[in-house]
Amino acid sequence: MHVGAATGGYDVVVGRSDVAAHVPGLLGDGVQRVLIVHAAAVEPLAARLGDVLRERGVRVWLQVVPDGEAAKTAAVTAQLWAQLGAAGFTRSDAVVGVGGGAVTDLAGFVAATWLRGVAVVQVPTTLLAMVDAAVGGKTGINTAEGKNLVGAFHEPVGVLVDLTSLRTLPRADLVAGMAEVVKGGFIGDPQILQLVEADPVGALDPDSAVLRELVERKIALKANVVTADLRESSLREILNYGHTFGHAIEQISGYRRRHGEAVAVGMMFAAALAQRAGLLDAAGVARHRDVLRAVGLPTSYTPPAGYDWAAHLAVMRRDKKTRGDLLRFVVVDSRGEPGRLEGPAEDDLRAAYETVLDRA
Incomplete structure (x- = not known):
């Protein structure tokens, strides 16, 4: 490619x-x-x-x-x-x-x-x-x-x-890497989601035709986006779906959480935030949860002791997509179209955070 x-x-x-x-x-x-x-x-x-x-x-x-x-x-x-x-x-x-x-x-x-x-x-x-x-x-x-x-x-x-x-590759690392594949399904290639839903076992088999197609599709998607926007001036930002909250998880955990695991939870946070904004329906949020769980990815997490919502918010404010004091998130809508949500209300941010906390 x-x-x-x-x-x-x-x-x-x-x-x-x-x-x-x-x-x-x-x-x-x-x-x-x-x-x-x-x-x-x-x-x-x-x-x-x-x-x-x-x-x-x-x-x-x-x-x-x-x-x-x-x-x-x-x-x-x-x-x-x-x-x-x-x-x-x-x-x-x-x-x-x-x-x-x-x-x-x-x-x-x-x-x-x-x-x-x-x-x-x-x-x-x-x-x-x-x-x-x-x-x-x-x-x-x-x-x-x-x-x-x-x-x-x-x-x-x-x-x-x-x-x-x-x-x-250790199984846990293979599963974590699948988060970036699934992300591609939500932001631009719905066939990726359909392949995972149809054969989640094959999606994690290194020798399967399913995994090869998933790899090729995700690379092709990224190649197309990067070709159109190398320096992330506009379109390329969609590749950060789930990353604003995911990077906060990584930093707060001292990078003990795998990147893919953090991004999976980050996509759930973004989906909940999009639902609060009226962009994504309940079925869309449920599909996020179902696809991620099908390949063994987490959809919630427990923050380390001493870290609360304020700590996550402070880390997210240093995200590369932030402009001045304006927080910006990549979200997807019910049609599967990616976009940006700028300056969401702190009540909505807090509510989305509450949905991804592990209550077990």
């Missing part, structure tokens, strides 16, 4: 193949140095990629980074910058990200900021990274004040999706 963005675009290739063999072709002949940023769980794949590049005369550095959001810090980023500087990386050299969404976010940000931009290839190995994080050119790291508040738009030269990577 082609993402036709400002620089001429790039391809996202989905299949079951040895991705290491395809990376050199994406980098081209001028690259002399490559930094491979990877998660510990995919070290064999990163090592194989390093061997393939060395066989072609490329000097390679492999750097393992912490798991999950712990990788997306200023300290880890500075370590990678120092490594690039010590190795003499130039603008004709490149970075490769191998791993989940946190790794692709980090690798992309390091590539975007080194010498104001060097090439990056993304090799996502989790469902979430395949259908969302690695596609679209959004890169970033976290700060104490919030998630992804520091970042840059930097398109990769290519994205390679090997579905066989999902065979060894």
Whole structure:
């Protein structure tokens, strides 16, 4: 699938193949140095990629980074910058990200900021990274004040999706990644919802035709949105469905909640908020709950001790979509059309919050 963005675009290739063999072709002949940023769980794949590049005369550095959001810090980023500087990386050299969404976010940000931009290839190995994080050119790291508040738009030269990577992915991570797939069904491709409803078991089977179609459909949806709006000036904001409240959950939990789990609850919050605003009917809210539960995703949660509605509201006010003091949420209506709800009443926000609290 082609993402036709400002620089001429790039391809996202989905299949079951040895991705290491395809990376050199994406980098081209001028690259002399490559930094491979990877998660510990995919070290064999990163090592194989390093061997393939060395066989072609490329000097390679492999750097393992912490798991999950712990990788997306200023300290880890500075370590990678120092490594690039010590190795003499130039603008004709490149970075490769191998791993989940946190790794692709980090690798992309390091590539975007080194010498104001060097090439990056993304090799996502989790469902979430395949259908969302690695596609679209959004890169970033976290700060104490919030998630992804520091970042840059930097398109990769290519994205390679090997579905066989999902065979060894922990079940909980596969389920969490499905939140981004389901999100695509609510904001633009209703066929995704129909596929999940018809075969929720197949949706979570790495070898099934159903999961492959879901992956391809979600990537195609994101590719179309990003092609129309690379820098999130308007349309691209719909990709943040469920993320305003979801990011608050992640930050408040110290990033102990998986991104997909938080986004699933965030979509329920957004659905409840849309219902309060008269945009979404009860059947639409129920469908959100039913589809998410069908693939094992949460629809409610328990805040950590000491955190209440005021804490969530304070975090949401730092969301990237906020303008001044105006909170803005992506919502969907009863026709399945996504849009923005700006400046909702605090009573409605509080009421929506109450609907997603775990009362068990």
